[in-house]
Amino acid sequence: MQELDYEELSREELKLQIQELEFAVIELNLFLDTHPTNQKALMDYNMFSIELNKTKNVYQKKYGPLTNFGYALSSYPWKWVESPWPWEE
Amino acid sequence: MSELNKEMVYEDLETEHIRLPKVYVVNQPYIDRFPLPEALKKGTIFPNLYDPYMAKMVKNKC
Amino acid sequence: MWIYEKKLEYPVKINTCNPALAEMILEQFGGADGELAAGIRYLTQRFVMPTKEAIAILTDIGTEELAHWEIIATIVWKLVKDAPVEKIKGTPFEAHFAAHGRSPFPHDAAGYAWTAAFIQSKDDPIANLYEDMAAEQKARATYEYLIQLSDDPGVTDALSFLREREVVHFQRFGEALMGVEEFRETKKYH
Numbered sequence: 001m002q003e004l005d006y007e008e009l010s011r012e013e014l015k016l017q018i019q020e021l022e023f024a025v026i027e028l029n030l031f032l033d034t035h036p037t038n039q040k041a042l043m044d045y046n047m048f049s050i051e052l053n054k055t056k057n058v059y060q061k062k063y064g065p066l067t068n069f070g071y072a073l074s075s076y077p078w079k080w081v082e083s084p085w086p087w088e089e
Numbered sequence: 090m091s092e093l094n095k096e097m098v099y100e101d102l103e104t105e106h107i108r109l110p111k112v113y114v115v116n117q118p119y120i121d122r123f124p125l126p127e128a129l130k131k132g133t134i135f136p137n138l139y140d141p142y143m144a145k146m147v148k149n150k151c
Numbered sequence: 152m153w154i155y156e157k158k159l160e161y162p163v164k165i166n167t168c169n170p171a172l173a174e175m176i177l178e179q180f181g182g183a184d185g186e187l188a189a190g191i192r193y194l195t196q197r198f199v200m201p202t203k204e205a206i207a208i209l210t211d212i213g214t215e216e217l218a219h220w221e222i223i224a225t226i227v228w229k230l231v232k233d234a235p236v237e238k239i240k241g242t243p244f245e246a247h248f249a250a251h252g253r254s255p256f257p258h259d260a261a262g263y264a265w266t267a268a269f270i271q272s273k274d275d276p277i278a279n280l281y282e283d284m285a286a287e288q289k290a291r292a293t294y295e296y297l298i299q300l301s302d303d304p305g306v307t308d309a310l311s312f313l314r315e316r317e318v319v320h321f322q323r324f325g326e327a328l329m330g331v332e333e334f335r336e337t338k339k340y341h
Contacts, residue, residue, distance in 0.1 A: 019162060020125040026160070026215065027134040030319070031119065033207040034326035041119050066157050086159045087225040111332075114325030129161065130308075132315025140318045142311065144298050 006058040014059045015089075018066075021052040153214070160218045161312045165229040165305040170244035173230035174260060175300050177247070179313070180223045181257030181265040184289035186313075190216035192270040192286060196279040202334050205276060205327040209283075212320050219313055224255045226309055277335075280328040284321055291317035 006014060028045040035041060056066060064079035065072035074080055121136050128134040131141075179185040193213035200206045231244065231253045239248050246262055257265035271282055294314035301307045 015158065016162065018158065019160070020129045023129045023160065024122075024125055024134050027128070027319070030208065030211055030215075030323050031117070031135075033211055034204050034323055034330065035117075035119070036204065038119055044122070067154055069154055071154060080157075086157060086221065087228050089162075112328075114322070114329055116326060116329070117322055130312070132312040133319050135319070138319050138322055140315065142295055142298060142314055144295070144307075 006055050011059075011063055014055065014062075017055050018052065018059060021048055021055060024048045025052055153217075159222055159225060160215070161222055161309060163222060163225050163229065163305065163309050165226060165303065167230070167303055167305075168234040168238055169230045169303060169306075170234050170239045170248075171242040172301060172303060172306060173227045174243040174247060175297060176223060176227050176230070176260075176306070177255070177258060178260035178293060178297065179290075180220065180227060180255060182259030182263075182293070183269040184286065184293050185259070185265075186216050186220035186223055186290075187257055187265060188269040189286055189290060190214075190220060191267070192272065193283060195270065196272045196276075196283070199272070199274045199279070200276050200327075200331070202327075202330050204330050205280070208323050208327045212323060215316070215320075219316065222309060222313065226306055227255050228253075230303075230306070276331045277328070280324055280331060283324045284328070287317045287321040287324065291321070 004017070006017065009017065025045060025048050028041050028048065031041050032038065032045060060066055060072055064082055065074050068080045117135070117137065119135075122128065122134045123131060123136060123139075125134075131139055133139055181187060190213050193209045193216065197206050197209035197213065200209060231239070234253070236248075239245055243260075247256065247258075250256070259265075271279075273279060291314055294310050294317065298307055298310050298314065301310060
């Protein structure tokens, strides 16, 4: 796994990191749904999930929550309503 | 479609316990992963499921 | 329950106006073999699945299809949001504009509105899973037509991603089908 300092990345670079990691996690999730006993896939899923959450935490602290309904916190004033929404980027 | 994810229809197998009409999908083994940036671009992390489309393969007749 | 993430599954980089292409892309927004049909179909069928693997894969692919529906909407929106009416007139998007302005709306490339008649869900997991495999092939083929029609590299790039997803989903539904058939076989002998 490439060693990146997420704090040094720009907003766009950080977002791309999140998309790359989350995509790997989604792919492994689907694979595990039909291969629940594949240990390698599960190890990789957990490994990428940890890295994904690290990246998301850095992003969200700087730029606001990526999810709502209690999945992420917000500073004041309520950041969830803020742009950019996905089609605005 | 690549060999490993093709559907196969067997008509006359030696093994008698294979029922007809039936379709078989080969189970995908977890062999390798593309590096993450490449995986996102391609649309899969699995080399054995990657099936690129070349739009220019169609020949024009008129 | 669904949670929304304020980010696309795949980055869409488009900076041009192209209402004519946007109208064609709507085929995957509101068409028979599009992402909305796929999402609703899978999320509806999952209730009658007899194996937990099949329930999970229908739930998760169904959810991913809604994320793809969002990508398609984003492509359409970016292609028309800054288009002046003069650029819309004379294109297939003009009829859409007459009813909806620049707002995306779920109909197909010819303007036929999305309908539940595009999908089926029977209390028969075998029938359902074969439909799902067929749906993924039809979606893949549709993306190939759209890739042929696209003259915008940003659009083609996103379409290629979405097309490959259909290939992967096909494999997953095939595996789920094998699991369901095996389950049926073992049930028979008990």
